[in-house]
Amino acid sequence: MGKVVLKLGKDISTDDIYPGRFMATVLPTETPQYCFFDRTEFNQKLKSKGIEPGGIIVADENFGCGSSREQAASTIRGHGLIVVARGIARIFMQNAINLGLNLVVCPTLEAQEGDELVFESGEVINKTSGRKFATEPLPPARQEIIDAGGLIPYTRRKLLESPPR
Amino acid sequence: MGMTVVEKILANASGAKSVKASDVVEPRVDLAMSHENAALVINQLNEIFQGTNREPKPWDPGRIAIIFDHRVPAEGPKTASNQKLIRGFVARHGITRFHDIRGDRGGICHQILPEWGYVLPGQVIVGTDSHTTSHGALGAFSFGVGATEMASIWTLGVALNIEVPPTIKAAVNGKFSRHVGPKDLILHLIGRLTAKGANFRVLEFHGETIRNMSTSGRLVICNMSVEAGATSGIVPADSETERYLREEAGVTDFGERVSPDADAVYESVVEIDVSGLGPQIACPHTVDNVKPVEAIAGTPIQQVVIGSCTNGRLDDLEAAAAILRGHKVASGTRMLVFPASGRIYAQALERGYVAEFVRAGAVVMNPGCGPCLGVHQGALGDEEVALATTNRNFKGRMGNPKSEVYLCSPAVAAASAVTGVITDPRGGN
Numbered sequence: 001m002g003k004v005v006l007k008l009g010k011d012i013s014t015d016d017i018y019p020g021r022f023m024a025t026v027l028p029t030e031t032p033q034y035c036f037f038d039r040t041e042f043n044q045k046l047k048s049k050g051i052e053p054g055g056i057i058v059a060d061e062n063f064g065c066g067s068s069r070e071q072a073a074s075t076i077r078g079h080g081l082i083v084v085a086r087g088i089a090r091i092f093m094q095n096a097i098n099l100g101l102n103l104v105v106c107p108t109l110e111a112q113e114g115d116e117l118v119f120e121s122g123e124v125i126n127k128t129s130g131r132k133f134a135t136e137p138l139p140p141a142r143q144e145i146i147d148a149g150g151l152i153p154y155t156r157r158k159l160l161e162s163p164p165r
Numbered sequence: 166m167g168m169t170v171v172e173k174i175l176a177n178a179s180g181a182k183s184v185k186a187s188d189v190v191e192p193r194v195d196l197a198m199s200h201e202n203a204a205l206v207i208n209q210l211n212e213i214f215q216g217t218n219r220e221p222k223p224w225d226p227g228r229i230a231i232i233f234d235h236r237v238p239a240e241g242p243k244t245a246s247n248q249k250l251i252r253g254f255v256a257r258h259g260i261t262r263f264h265d266i267r268g269d270r271g272g273i274c275h276q277i278l279p280e281w282g283y284v285l286p287g288q289v290i291v292g293t294d295s296h297t298t299s300h301g302a303l304g305a306f307s308f309g310v311g312a313t314e315m316a317s318i319w320t321l322g323v324a325l326n327i328e329v330p331p332t333i334k335a336a337v338n339g340k341f342s343r344h345v346g347p348k349d350l351i352l353h354l355i356g357r358l359t360a361k362g363a364n365f366r367v368l369e370f371h372g373e374t375i376r377n378m379s380t381s382g383r384l385v386i387c388n389m390s391v392e393a394g395a396t397s398g399i400v401p402a403d404s405e406t407e408r409y410l411r412e413e414a415g416v417t418d419f420g421e422r423v424s425p426d427a428d429a430v431y432e433s434v435v436e437i438d439v440s441g442l443g444p445q446i447a448c449p450h451t452v453d454n455v456k457p458v459e460a461i462a463g464t465p466i467q468q469v470v471i472g473s474c475t476n477g478r479l480d481d482l483e484a485a486a487a488i489l490r491g492h493k494v495a496s497g498t499r500m501l502v503f504p505a506s507g508r509i510y511a512q513a514l515e516r517g518y519v520a521e522f523v524r525a526g527a528v529v530m531n532p533g534c535g536p537c538l539g540v541h542q543g544a545l546g547d548e549e550v551a552l553a554t555t556n557r558n559f560k561g562r563m564g565n566p567k568s569e570v571y572l573c574s575p576a577v578a579a580a581s582a583v584t585g586v587i588t589d590p591r592g593g594n
Contacts, residue, residue, distance in 0.1 A: 013559035026205035095311035
């Protein structure tokens with residue numbers, strides 16, 4: 001369960017999530033300060049801890065389109081936020097799963113800022129409106145990575161299974 | 166069941182007899198490319214090796230390419246320190262396909278890779294840059310990944326858990342009119358497919374227009390395939406691919422031409438006739454907001470940008486220089502030109518294009534990503550409008566969320582630089 005803390009439209013680009021001018025900052029420990037930097041009010045709220053971890057960003061189709069910059073995933077993950085979108089662009093989805101960012105694809109979702117959402121198997125329930133929306137499973141190929149807790153532990157396991165070079 | 170080009174490449178790279186869309190494979194990687202974000206890849210590589218009692222090192226330094234292009238020369242101490250850290254890593258591991266900030270070897274990664282013969286037909290190429298789709302122009306399966314995925318590839322030499330993407334076939338026929346070309350074609354296609362129309366899919370290009378198109382033009386359409394969401398764009402290799410590799414990249418062993426089977430399974434087919442196509446413009450703030458130039462001709466612009474991995478090659482500079490000849494950049498408009506590589510810069514010098522730009526009042530900048538992604542040079546002021554041959558016009562892309570970016574071909578950009586307003590290069594304005 002969580003509260004919608006930001007509602008966004010379609011085609012939200014990685015330039016919106018993490019503007020290019022901060023790309024020299026790469027470490028996941030340092031990227032959260034620039035999260036949605038040009039949405040000044042939201043960024044300020046994040047930095048002043050006015051938004052609790054577990055808060056939900058709701059977006060329309062093609063969330064995270066554009067650049068492959070992983071900062072776009074690490075900056076959201078750093079605040080412990082969850083992304084629920086009607087659709088997600090490929091590279092952002094891979095990056096999110098690789099870093100263990102919580103992601104839900106919900107093609108018909110309707111929710112407003114402040115709404116309470118509950119995640120059940122196969123659906124999102126909007127407690128505020130009382131409506132239920134079916135979710136779409138993440139690509140099955142990626143489930144092993146999710147189960148391992150991200151691509152770093154998953155690759156480490158594969159590495160240890162391989163003979164030393 | 167027949168296979169598409171990417172299915173054949175993935176089957177070969179993962180040791181399978183055949184694969185089909187949605188199969189999960191682990192292809193070996195022929196080339197792993199990064200730019201300044203290699204700093205994060207190195208960090209993630211160290212994370213992977215933590216606690217394993219093994220020394221963090223890439224699986225095969227000969228298959229790694231690192232090219233500095235996003236912020237060259239460094240705009241500040243953070244970038245400079247990242248570049249320094251990467252240089253140390255490159256030296257320690259003997260990475261030879263390294264292109265530092267140099268006038269002779271430097272340039273944008275997506276230009277350096279084909280130009281130096283690092284990409285061959287039939288290969289699997291990954292890059293920590295979304296425009297890695299470019300290299301499909303040479304018949305390779307080439308896609309963008311994030312830094313952690315790259316660290317995983319550096320560790321194991323394979324891309325883990327790859328779902329074979331379905332393929333959309335684009336059949337392109339007809340002859341371009343004067344001042345219309347590959348950029349107009351791909352903008353038109355993105356407008357039709359929308360920004361998500363090819364998400365998780367491959368765009369495979371066919372038809373007489375593609376067969377007659379130079380590799381430079383094919384790089385434009387594959388480069389921007391990602392703007393329709395595509396995992397990769399791909400042009401099956403042919404005699405033009407081999408000509409490019411031989412004459413422009415100095416390659417003598419071409420690898421293998423991979424063609425789709427006659428009964429290959431496509432998710433859908435898009436047909437385009439370019440003979441009636443005019444210059445296209447992507448309007449703010451999404452790349453799929455595409456209109457014919459007539460619809461917005463007359464819009465005042467404060468900055469024109471010609472360059473980038475999309476349109477910074479010699480034929481692009483030639484087209485722009487030809488239009489500028491005998492004219493000046495309009496007062497009140499700035500024109501920035503940044504060639505895609507040092508080699509192109511040198512060729513443009515020899516052919517007199519650089520002199521033409523400077524005479525007309527343009528500023529010719531060093532090769533690199535330049536103003537395209539708003540991190541370095543050529544930022545826009547509040548409420549300013551730019552017209553660029555680059556590939557993205559997202560809000561804030563050129564460094565300022567209060568500005569606007571329109572995308573176009575080099576011909577439209579040059580004609581508009583002369584008038585100071587968006588202009589149809591075919592005349593009549």
